[in-house]
Amino acid sequence: MIGYVTIGVSDMAKAKDFYANLLSDAGAKVLLDMGRIAFIGQSMASPMLAVCTPYNGETNQPGNGNMIALPAGSKEAVDAMYNKAIELGATCDGEPGQRIPDQFYGAYVRDPDGNKLAFFQFG
Known part of the structure; x- marks a missing residue:
């Protein structure tokens, strides 16, 4: 899609x-x-x-409310992606953890330009 x-x-x-x-x-x-x-x-x-x-040559600006969510495949993979992102220069925007009991596990970072990323696992 x-x-x-x-x-x-x-x-x-x-x-x-x-x-x-x-x-x-x-x-x-x-x-x-x-x-x-x-x-x-x-x-x-x-x-x-x-x-x-x-394209317009002006400074990039991270969107307020925009986020890219990347499926990790498991809770352990969420943790690994979060840690790897931090090692690569991202900043924490929400440590890995269970967000909705038995439904959603996630972690959030900002890339070096401030764009927000989520790593997640449903279930």
Whole structure:
């Protein structure tokens, strides 16, 4: 249903490194790099995350209320993704934990540009 999601960044090299490393355990890598935009994912036929510098040349701004939620596959994987993101330069926006009893386990970070990410597991 989703082809790709794009987020604005200030430093393309840093953003590509952050997301390619963060998502490498899921088999993701930089698939297409066009200079001011790069697509990261498992294949061009599956959902991707794109990082880009804003087209208008102005400073990127993380959206208020916007968030990218990445399925982790297990509670342990949520913890691992959260820890890896922090090691790669993200900041905590909600430590891993059970949010809704027996339904939702999640963790939240802000990438180096302030974009909000969630790592989650239902059930």
